[in-house]
Amino acid sequence: MSFITSAPGKVIIFGEHSAVYNEPAVAASVSSLRAYTLVERLPGKSSIALNFPDIDFSHEWSHQEIDKLLNSEHGKKLISVAQGDTKNLNQELVDLLDADLLSNLKDSFHYHAAFCFLYLYICLCPSVTGVAFSVKSTLPIGAGLGSSASISVCLALAMLKLGGSITSADCLTENDKKLVNSWSFIGETCIHGTPSGIDNAVATYGNAVLFKREEDGSTDFKFLEFPQIPMILSYTKIPRTTKVLVNNVRELFNTFPDIVKPILGAMGNLALIGTALLEHLSENGEENYSKLLQLIRVNHGLLVSLGVSHPGLETIKSLSDTLGIGETKLTGAGGGGCSLTILKHGIQRKEIDDFKSTLETQYCYGTYETDLGGMGCSFVNVSDIAPNDADLIRNVFTNTESSREEIDNALLPSTSNITWIC
């Protein structure tokens, strides 16, 4: 029964934060940055173990601890209600998990990851015991590239398989992906409270989407096709959490609704106009491309007005302006984390390298060049991997120090020997 699940990170091109207020937004998966979850039997044990080496956290719940919850009348009732609701967390179940299974973790940095894991486990495969889940990711964590959504998708897919809701062997069906998307939304809700659902939708389906959350909590999205856009992702390494930033915007909204609503509405319009430009990027000579760049600048300005930028992000923006290489906006929740610079046409490699090396040497920031789009969630059975490769993979999951290159060589769709099922 050993298998691995995987899901990509994402870049929001237009509409972070406004997406939470039901405005349209555009995002694409990042093909080279992904999370992976290895699911294996725990020989001779009946506990449930989670191993999150990226955040230096592991935990094991005994069968007895979990059974106490599963066998109580109150617990059974709450679980059955929660199993039927993929829009909201069941607060009574959350309180029970907090009091019983998460009490030692409540105030720790690890709480939200453990909470996401446990809520999904209790809803999706509570009778499965004697299993270990190990999560490894090449995404920077808490950086705006959807690390929380990619682990939520990996865990939801793994647990839906273990619980028997997903049985497909050769490909994931539309219905399978719908289940993964719905339950990873619940995982995202555990981690950051009020997600729009855009990050988990992109991590589930891959590609690029125009996304909109509706008033009733349902979501609507359309896949977009556009050519690769030359871009650089810069990572300030300034930590922040999406939960806090989304809450800060909520407070601003509540204080000045008449001011903040039109800003969010402008972002939504910008995402729609940006979509039309992306879909016709190579038409009208340079006109559509330069309009796209203008919209990137406007979107960043609107995000600054909501208070979700950071001096570190402004450093990147001001360097890209000074060098005249393109337009920069923060991406994801902001407050640190990453920015996205879309390069002007005709920029030379040397100019890009100057930009990157200044950020890396003067500010110790990281940079990524990655294509957008590509495969969403996927899985592979360990029995279908050549024994040598399987050893390499186990190493990656057990060695807390494994580098991005080692993880990519062992697991990344484009560089490993694995045939992922998607």
Ligand SMILES: Nc1ncnc2c1ncn2[C@@H]1O[C@H](COP(=O)(O)OP(=O)(O)OP(=O)(O)O)[C@@H](O)[C@H]1O
């Ligand atoms: N590899 C990982 N291992 C364990 N937990 C992780 C991992 N990646 C993400 N997480 C969880 O997700 C949290 C970060 O999620 P958060 O939403 O704040 O940032 P993000 O998803 O990286 O950025 P954004 O939401 O702006 O795209 C971490 O604190 C942790 O709880």
Ligand SMILES: C[C@@](O)(CCO)CC(=O)[O-]
């Ligand atoms: C800030 C936000 O809009 C994007 C985070 O990547 C939150 C969300 O949409 O869930």
Ligand SMILES: [Mg+2]
């Ligand atoms: Mg997140």
